[in-house]
Structures are given as structure tokens and as C-alpha cells.
Amino acid sequence: MRIFDPHIHMTSRTTDDYEAMAAAGIVAIVEPAFWLGQPRTTVGSFVDYFNSLVGWERFRASQFGIRHFCTMGLNPKESNNPRLTDEVLALLPRFLDKDGVVAIGEIGFDDQTDAEERSFARQVELARDFNLPVLIHTPHRDKKQGTIRSIEVIRSVGFPEERVLIDHNNEETLPIVLASRCWAGHTIYPNTKMDEQRMAALVQKYGSDRIVVNSAADWGISDPLKVPKTIAVMRAHGVPDATIQKIVWDNPVAFFAQSGRLDLTDIDTCAAVDRSQKFETNSVLRGEQVGR
Amino acid sequence: MLLLSVVRARAGDAAADWAGRAAATESVDAFCNAYTAAPKHVGRAPLALAESELSHLMAAAPDLRCDRWTVDDAARAVLLLSAAQRNDAKGAEAFVRLAIECYERGDAREQQSWLRAISLLPQPDRFTAVAVDACRTNIIPLFEAIACENPYPARHFPERQFNQLVLKALFNSIALARVVGLSTRVNPDLSRMARDYAAERRAAARPVPSDIAMAMIDDARQELTR
Numbered sequence A: 001m002r003i004f005d006p007h008i009h010m011t012s013r014t015t016d017d018y019e020a021m022a023a024a025g026i027v028a029i030v031e032p033a034f035w036l037g038q039p040r041t042t043v044g045s046f047v048d049y050f051n052s053l054v055g056w057e058r059f060r061a062s063q064f065g066i067r068h069f070c071t072m073g074l075n076p077k078e079s080n081n082p083r084l085t086d087e088v089l090a091l092l093p094r095f096l097d098k099d100g101v102v103a104i105g106e107i108g109f110d111d112q113t114d115a116e117e118r119s120f121a122r123q124v125e126l127a128r129d130f131n132l133p134v135l136i137h138t139p140h141r142d143k144k145q146g147t148i149r150s151i152e153v154i155r156s157v158g159f160p161e162e163r164v165l166i167d168h169n170n171e172e173t174l175p176i177v178l179a180s181r182c183w184a185g186h187t188i189y190p191n192t193k194m195d196e197q198r199m200a201a202l203v204q205k206y207g208s209d210r211i212v213v214n215s216a217a218d219w220g221i222s223d224p225l226k227v228p229k230t231i232a233v234m235r236a237h238g239v240p241d242a243t244i245q246k247i248v249w250d251n252p253v254a255f256f257a258q259s260g261r262l263d264l265t266d267i268d269t270c271a272a273v274d275r276s277q278k279f280e281t282n283s284v285l286r287g288e289q290v291g292r
Numbered sequence B: 001m002l003l004l005s006v007v008r009a010r011a012g013d014a015a016a017d018w019a020g021r022a023a024a025t026e027s028v029d030a031f032c033n034a035y036t037a038a039p040k041h042v043g044r045a046p047l048a049l050a051e052s053e054l055s056h057l058m059a060a061a062p063d064l065r066c067d068r069w070t071v072d073d074a075a076r077a078v079l080l081l082s083a084a085q086r087n088d089a090k091g092a093e094a095f096v097r098l099a100i101e102c103y104e105r106g107d108a109r110e111q112q113s114w115l116r117a118i119s120l121l122p123q124p125d126r127f128t129a130v131a132v133d134a135c136r137t138n139i140i141p142l143f144e145a146i147a148c149e150n151p152y153p154a155r156h157f158p159e160r161q162f163n164q165l166v167l168k169a170l171f172n173s174i175a176l177a178r179v180v181g182l183s184t185r186v187n188p189d190l191s192r193m194a195r196d197y198a199a200e201r202r203a204a205a206r207p208v209p210s211d212i213a214m215a216m217i218d219d220a221r222q223e224l225t226r
């Protein structure tokens, strides 16, 4: 079964991860722009980060036969820095028309401040101007309220809900999202957010329409193989393969295809890749390994 | 200054004299470099205040808790307090700029020292934006430096930011007893957030923090036990 991980921060992961992901059947991923743990203090840090998402990281993925797409945006946490917000939002249009940019995101709420809401709404307007879908991060704290407020922001901008993916859902927020026309993402984490068993139970209760799962693996405790591991648990719970395929492939493809930039041509024939291919002058292979 | 004598008693005269000299500099760079270098001069041992020192400190700063302070925390507080006295005489703006610069240049450990001491600075509400922003860190010891054993949030945070701090403490399994002045700041919105968090944990078949009722007003507590 072909697998799509629609939310994973590969910038923080190793080539071992890429290798294991490819071996597990992951052939396409979306890397949302997010924060890096250490707060950035100047807009120049974002220029380089955004460039790496459409440049070096995409190349790194391609060397393992994985198609890399990304979303661009200013995350909610760093939206609390007003000067940075103005500068990064002014920078974003430069990146929004680039190949492989399939949404604006992840945007939304963290502390649920007014500054976060302004940045969120302005970026939803950008998504409308650039005809892109939107990926929304829901907060760890006061999550239910944050989810309700996120949908309110989308509605206040008049943005089409079927072009919105609301992520990191749990038992409390999923019914709220499904009651809208937005899509619902689920992050399978080792300790927090959602786990494989609970996810299988949610699928048995709510079905597969507009439902997506991801690993959201990043620099914290997380696991880039959580989507294939969730597939195994769903199978063990008797979820039919057709349902599983809809969740781990058809749905994320349908959602991000709304950008018009989800190029999956030749996805089945690209797995055998030539790793000696160079990106500018760098290769993920160090000189001595080229013969591998 | 009380804290200077505390540093002197632990690190010796040479180290205390260094702190006095370092605090007198007019240069922002020299000040921030001294702030960084404090452990090199005074060490990093636990402060372990004696009974008499503690009572003096409590008289000056009643709800400050220094149990987790180290000697370099105290030396850094001396630097900031001396700069405040000197610069506030010339104009408050200069001190605010210096203090914020010192925070922004700091590594996580320096920022912890800074946050532990801010309730002692004159007109501490000038630093609320920095303290609120500090809560956004994922570096737990840094978050604890502002959220725990520190009277600053209960005194100066707006309600919404205070509530976020309490939820973040719960989320990170930090005992709410460590949040100074929590009982004076509980409010209906915080109660609702705590109740929602308990519901979310139960729906996920995960344990609810046993001290969550501390974040609730009385009505909500009764509901929790029903």
C-alpha cells in the first residue's frame, strides 16, 4: 500500500529516518513550515528556512524515492512577535507560488492571543489570494476552545471550509471538525496527542470521510513510522483495506491536490533513485560513499 | 545589598568584589558579558540560605522562594539590581533596554537566572511582555523559572496569560503547588479550561493530574468530584 504522511518535519530528521520511511512504503510527504524549538529573532532566519523547505530538503527526500511537498506560513507561537510577523508575512508571497508548495500552514493558535488571531486571519487571506488550501495547527492547551475559534476565523474570512485541514485532533475535537466541512488530521505520537489504538477506534466510530493521519515527527519525541504503524493497528482491528487506503493515501492526495501543485506523476516508477545525483554541489552522500 | 552579602558569604571577597565592579560598568556589552561569566567567578552551588538570611529576604520580598537558586543566580540578580539603581536615577528607559538586551542575549541558563530575579526589580511590570513570551519555550527548566517558585506571574500576568501558564504546567506534569499565588488568581475561564483538559484526558484514557482542582473555583471542583 502506498503511504502519504501529510505532516512531518523532515528538517529535524536523519537519513536513517528517510531510509526506514521508504522501506515502510511512504512515498509522499508534506512538510509544514513550523517553529524550530529555538525562537527566531530575525526575518533572515525565515528566508533561509523557507528556501531549505523548497530546496535542500526536497532534494534529500528525493534521494530516498520520497516525493516532498511543503506548506509555507508563520506558526502561531512566533506570531506573538509583532515586528517579525509583519516581516515574515511580507516575505511569504515570494514563496507561495513555488513548485511543491501545496498549502499555507501550519497556522492557527498556540496561546490563543489576539496577535495570533491577526496573523492567522491574514494568512488565510493570503491563501485565498494565492488559491491555496490551509493547514491549521490546533493548540495543546485549551484545545477544544482553540478548535472552535479556528473554525470561527475561517468563517469570518469567508474561506471555503473544504480547503481547510484542521490538525492534531482528539476525541473531543473530531466531532466539532466533522460537523464543519473542514478535513480532520490526527497526529499519532508516542506519548501525547493520539495513539494508534485510539485512532483505530475513531475510524470505527466515524468512518474515513475527510479523515487523515500523520506522524508530525519533528525534533521532539516522535516517530516517523507512525502512519505505517497505525495502518497495522487498524488492520488488526479489522478496518478494511479500502478504508485504510482512503485515510493514508486518497484523502491527503485529494486535499492537497486542491492546490493544483501536487505533482505525483510517475510516483510508482521513481522509487529506484540515483543517489549520486547532486543538489547544487552537495550530496547527502559524503564523498567516500558514492559507490554504495 | 542583601544578595551581595549572600554571594560574599559563599564565594568569598574576591568574587563579591568582582560582582560589584562588573555591575558598575557603563557598557552594555561588558554588562552582558559579566552576566554570562558569573558562574566562572562565583560558582554554581545551591544557594542554601541560612535561617537568618532567609528571614531578611522574606522581609524584603515576602513571596519570593529561592529554594532552587544557585549562587550564580544570586550574583546575576546583584548585577541587575545594581544596574537598576544606577540607571533608574538617570532615566528608566536605559535600564529597561539594558535588562531586555541582557535577557535576549542570554542562553537558557542565563534566562532562567533573569526570570527568577525579575520580581525583585523596580517597577517589575515593565517586563511583563518578556515574561509572558518566556512561557512559550519548550525548554522545561526555563518555563519553570518563570512559572514556579516565582511570585511574578500571579502579580503581573493578565488573566489570559496566567491561565495559559497554569495549563502549560498541568500539561507538563508540573505540580500546581509550585505556582506561587495560584489560589489568588483562579477564575471561571481557568476553571473551564481545567475542566476541558480533564475531559480530554479521560476521553484519551489517560490519568487526570491529581492536583487539577487547584486550578478551579469552588463550583467547578464540586462538579469534578460528582
Ligand SMILES: [Zn+2]
Binding pocket: A007, A009, A032, A034, A106, A216
Ligand atoms: Zn507540525
